[in-house]
Amino acid sequence: MFIPLHDAVELKYIRVQYVTISIIAINVLVWLFTTVASPAIVEHASLGLGFIPAVIFDYAVLDPSLIIVPDDATFITYAFLHLDFWHLASNMLFLWVFGDNVEDALGHVRFLIFYLVCAAAGAALHGLVVPSSEGPLIGASGAISGVVAAYFLLHPRVRVWVLVLFRIPLPLPAFIPLALWIVQQFAMLALDLDGAVSWGAHVGGIIAGAVLVLFMRRKGVPLFDRAIVTPKAVERKSGVPQVMAVRE
Template sequence: MFPIRDHNPSGRVPYVTYGLILLNVGIFASYWLTVPNEPRLAMFFIEWGVVPRRVMAGHGVHGLFTSMFLHAGLMHLAGNMLFLYIFGDNLEDILGHARYLGFYLLSGLAAAGLQIFADPASGVPMIGASGAIAGVMGGYLLLFPRAKIDILLIIVIFFRIFPIPAWVMLIVWFGLQLLSGFSVSGDDGGVAYWAHAGGFSAGLLMMIPVWIGLGGPAFWNQTRGQPPHPVAKYQTVTSGIPRVGRRK
């Protein structure tokens, strides 16, 4: 189940969201095209990622920030940037550019903090923007629970795109992070599930004062739980390839 777009584009240009996407892509290209081999790349991630064991010893603290802009591969980068593109613009519209950037970075720090707390002895570097983006998703859940999100559902050879309320997709996603966090022990999973859960929780909690300032339940009543912009109209394009009937 993959989200591919929402139905409420932002009311103004989300410069910070676009800037973060470009920055992540640029940084990824800068080391992916220049670091010569996998051992050197692993050392690069240890130096600039978050290694809980090192942080607990007082080393590599800068990785709490730099790790948010590193990705292990093209699909890792593409997935994170898609989520940021879908959920970031409406939140930036509400918070404003500067507050949104601070919110994003604080979510990333909270994500790293919970991952370190969950496994302080780990020597595996944590990298990726997913913790910070999870914070964006948590904030989105509180402000726009009924926004429509188009998801691509893939079951073996069955493909279908259909809209669901944001709260369904986000709560299922968060529940999967918790389930995986409790199920996978130590460094076995390769995914920082607790970072995802920590970022999501931090984003939701940080958004509570904003939600109250907007009117709380009255804001939901006014916007019907959706971003306060016209709903985008998506058209289904019919294939121009003619159908060929079966021969009898």
């Protein structure tokens, strides 16, 4: 398990990641609203906006008094609800670290479409895995899994600072932690179908993100970018001789 902290990829095509910031803001505002509300409102929001496979596949019917949006809309709305602060924080941190560069590679509008389609794909696979489940699926993990998959294909060799085992900060090529994380999602989908985490939503988002980035990225944006990004702090000025290190 790792927590992303920072990457070294600068924006090339956009000045500000407006969509990424807006998605994070919406998620935070929704969480704050549902947190300060009464438990009854929180439950109502989860049932009315969460993705419930049994309702989608006609195994159950939601009480009309709980309906907030049409059933089909919950393929998207579920991705803006979170269970608690840590659920929200972990998802938004992944989005903050990796989302800006995927938005840069796709453009603002296409990134928004990409994000929502990945969310819908996550819900769809979750529903196919547990079609009779009456528990509401909530959280942005499906959409963010798509973002991670896209970043993995775009910038696998960029160094990313990650917190390993929640305590050890390490700068690693992105493909190492991301590949391990992606493999873990598929493995857990096979091993933990009845767990509290929807691995199906993660895998659905990964598959959608990996496919969509192939044709949604800007013209000229390469996959498996091999450019080495030198941190500004160590850039050399022209005309300044390089001093070789001396080893004792």
